[in-house]
Amino acid sequence: MDSWVWWLVVAVGLGIPLVITAMPEFGMFAVGALAAAGTAGLGAGVVAQFIVFVAVSVALLLVVRPIAYRHLKQGPPVRMGIEALKGASAVVQERVDDQGGRIKLNGEIWSARALNPGTVYEPGQQVDVIEIEGATALVV
Template sequence: MIGATALGIALVVTAMPELGMLAVGAIAAALVAGAFGGDAVVQVVSFVVVSTALIAVVRPIANRHRSQRPQHATGIDALKGKQAVVLERVDASGGRIKLAGEVWSARALDHGSTYEAGQEVDVVDIEGATAIVM
């Protein structure tokens, strides 16, 4: 149980989920010792088996979930592809648009393009606090 506690503290400090799986293995070894009176060899074997099984099963599932993109875009990713209304003329040097209810500085993606007030434009990208439109 002391080992499980030490691994649990290390898990909280480092945020490495593998340490949590090792802590569960240490708890299994403590249960074997307490419930069945297992000697040191049985405790070590139970620790290794449980820890290895958890790492082999849980880690690939966690990696698969970590690599998936969230289904709901948030922040500036949610603004890309949205339509906006030009408030002040937008060209390659700048302008203003109304995007998602807020006023944004904007510039045209194409250097030769200009958009007049009242036109609808599509937001292609966000660079800092400036929307790139076309």
């Protein structure tokens, strides 16, 4: 059996734990084995094949792995507390003007004030929370 076939078997063998464990390192070694199979297909010797396998695998580990883990750690930003309320929609419960009023925000009643002086929102109207000052939502 040609050596390139053995490298394909190694690549598939490394792909199995990748699927089972979801560890991307196995995939990087599998890509290294595929590169070694290509090297073998071009007629290079066993030493060259092994060097290509190690070089590609190590290069992927050093370059791709840190990038992948950085993206996994970052994830989507999660807004919590008051920050999560900014930009949310609310329904006016009691008339809201620049002096005060009440809104229903995320199932809770909040004191509210119109952001722009002279603006009035009547009960039932939908407003957007722009800022939270203490326990008062500024709305538009």
